[in-house]
Amino acid sequence: MSDVTEIIKKQINQSGKKREVLLPILQSIVERDHYLSSESLLQVAKSLDISAADVYGTASFYSFLETNKKLGKYVIRVCKTIVCDMQGKREIIEAIENCLDIRIGETTRNNKFSLLYTNCLGWCHKGPVMLINNEVYTELTPDKVRRIINAYKQNKQEEL
Numbered sequence: 001m002s003d004v005t006e007i008i009k010k011q012i013n014q015s016g017k018k019r020e021v022l023l024p025i026l027q028s029i030v031e032r033d034h035y036l037s038s039e040s041l042l043q044v045a046k047s048l049d050i051s052a053a054d055v056y057g058t059a060s061f062y063s064f065l066e067t068n069k070k071l072g073k074y075v076i077r078v079c080k081t082i083v084c085d086m087q088g089k090r091e092i093i094e095a096i097e098n099c100l101d102i103r104i105g106e107t108t109r110n111n112k113f114s115l116l117y118t119n120c121l122g123w124c125h126k127g128p129v130m131l132i133n134n135e136v137y138t139e140l141t142p143d144k145v146r147r148i149i150n151a152y153k154q155n156k157q158e159e160l
């Protein structure tokens, strides 16, 4: 049994074979694989008896469910919405790009970091803001961002 099958089976056992389990299944696959492959999407559709188009439509609606390419272990999402933009988002992006030697939309060669934009994260009063996986980092400055990234590089993010 493939790992995707196990994820699907676990969710169906917990909550029943219904449409509501689609999102938790997709989230669990992304958590494990860092993206949703076409094979995984097809397998989910088949297991839940819903169309592949429906599954793909749900996956592509949510920007946090990556369907295009495999992302790094740590996905950095910098808010690009207007308040963070006015509070210096561009300098934050540049600091991260220089720190990781990648551009926005790219993943480091060791697959440890991906850098993406995201829309408003609801922390506008503390911008600029970024997420690294599920952790929110607020009131960023280029220096603060370099410290955060370096802690992740050394797997010491728990000290932040």
Ligand code: FES
Pocket: 079, 080, 081, 082, 083, 084, 085, 119, 120, 121, 122, 123, 124, 125, 127, 129
């Ligand atoms: S505009 Fe960036 S968190 Fe709202």
